[in-house]
Amino acid sequence: MKILLVNIFYNEEGGAQKSTTLLAEQLVKEGHEVSVYSIDTDKPVNEKKNGVQIFRRNTTTFDLNYIFKTRKNRFKHLFYKFFEVFNKSAERNFEEILDVVQPDVIHFNCLSGMSLGIIEIAKSRGIKTVLTLRDYWLETPWGTKNNFIVNGMNRRLEPKVKRALSFVDIVTAPSAFTLNHFIEKEYFNSSHQICEVVENAVTFSQKNLKKIIDEKRSIVHNMDTRFLFVGSILRQKGIFKMVEAFKELSAYPNITLDIVGKGADLQELKAEIESDSRIKYLGFKSNPDLNNIYRSADVLVVPSDWDEPFGRVAIEGNSNGLPVIGSNRGGIPEIVHTTKGGEVFDISSISTFVEVMKKFIEMPNYNIYFDSILETIDTYQIEKQSEKFVKLYQK
Template sequence: MKICLISNLYPPCILGGAEVVVEKVAENLAIKGHEVVVITTSYDEETVETVNSVKVYRVNPLNVYKVCDHPKKHSFMKPIWHTIDLWNIQAYKILKSILERENPDIVHIHNFKGFSLSAFQVVKKLNLPLVFTAHDYSLICMRANLLNSSGNICDTPSALCSVYNKIQKNLVDNKPDVVIAPSKFVINKLKSEGLFENIETVKVPLGIGIEDKKEDKDYVTIDILYVGALSEHKGVHILINAFKNLKYENITLHIVGKGNDEYKFKQIAKGDKRIVFHGFKTGSDLINFYKNANINVVPSIWYDNSPMVIYESLMCGTPVIGSRIGGIPELIENGYNGFLFEAGNAGELEKILESVIENPSKLKELENGALKSVQKYSMENHINKLIEIYESLILAN
């Protein structure tokens, strides 16, 4: 098959987990012998290159700033950017030109912001089978995270957001042939807003490389880990507050990541020498944090989809304590590969941490559960499921 993946970002330009997922999918599809083309945005010049057997087009649809600059732009600029990005005629022309030249058997759209919703229309205009993966809530929230300006879950969108979402729905609904999401929660959330009611939806968990064996861990010091963005909606302050209330000396909280709220979190942690900020890490450096940790905490207070940090942690035999919110409970089985707690409840998190610190034997049981539970999330299973979906659509087309 010749497969085209459309993703607003692609390594080395990384703002979140979705672009890393797309890279792994692209390269693993290529390993299986498929011809893979990626269309993404460029930070600099427009280029066409081949990276690890994947042909990558990096283009620059016209807007007031580039996608990679979005997080650092002033709030008054963002509505302008989003308005242009509803339906970008130049993006339409760029995508149409590349798709006509490459003539793929199937197109798979991932995060589309930066290409606008014209990406969906151009694929259907060319009568190509279309798969869409919902990595977040972009179709029902301008911020993509269903949080309001105060950082709380938005239950009642403003009039402006409601109009914006209605336009999006009209532009995208019924365009994909199949909609995929890593969690059932996201699929249900989109459907609850009236999207994709008559379209096949499939939960396809993320894929990850599986380790052959678990590292031996040390229980003299209990190492607690957080990996992710240092942003308030990730609940890092909940974790820090819970940790600071623990009176044990043989514990360390390792915080790995970067983000807009880093200074705020460091102020909350100030005075507790057991809390260490390590900055942003990738590759083997990041994996070593997972391997050495006794427990990983995912304290999100937003509707997290299916965090890659959970997959990565379980892969390394490290159990996870996660918020009972969004798609997180679909990955954590209470008492088997980790524990769940009420999102935002620092007191409940503190009690769970206290329990595992005092019972290293329980940690060992959880580690075995972590390794067993991650087996079904292998990259091989993920790629095979995608190929099955692609082939069925091509056959039906």
């Protein structure tokens, strides 16, 4: 099949980007002709990477770099916000790419900045479409700040968003939580559109995972547990609550907490952790360095304070032999309950957070989690995800 994946970014720096990249490369391995349209560049670039044809485009009316800055000029911000939804430049790029690729199916992912009009363009050409819900931008395109202007603009745009989404043939989400959220708010109609959960995936070797776990089984935890956080350094990720809970564990001087990532709240985090020598910030890491960090840790902490559409870092941890402590937000509990490779806690309670971390410190071994991970982690193999999507494409 000829498949065109559409996502604002095409790299591996975030969850949605990783998921899109892994799927594209797996589909190529299976013999499909895969192209990608993204807007993550300052000038047009066509390139081929791992068999995937990538069309990177810029838009004259939308500055992708500006929109993610922490400090913004209010009027510029309003200007760019408008073009996140209505971007004629992105639509023209899309039509040119369609002429070149002539896809059998278009798979939309994160669309902020790419214009909702591209969905209608696909419909007008009779091309079948799949949309995967990887964020909440469709619900709050004007932003999430709770003020009169933002709330008013989101309400004003809602009918236009829903009209564009009515042209999508198949809707998927990586978690039942996210899919049900949008169906309940009537962004999709499950009686007229195919709506299915297709979990995000990771690439791993079962044989290698067993080797990693066998090595970890031999470790006797003597109150020296090594906790790890990997993700964006943002308050909504629960990182400051994690630091607060960790500091409460002062009775355990040999435990450590390593933090990997980058984000807008990094300087505030550095100031927060400088008084505790057990906490270290390791910077942003990518493979293979990140895999080595996963394997040297004991427990991965996923303390998100917002409703994660999925929480792929949890399966990254499990697939590297790490039990996971996950918050009760969004799709995270679904992962932990599926793999039984960790514990879920209530992020609204610091005392509960402290208790679940203490549980892992005082456990002599994590065999119960290791056994479960080995039995269940194949649910999230990239081959299984690809198989599910191909079946949907063929519908």
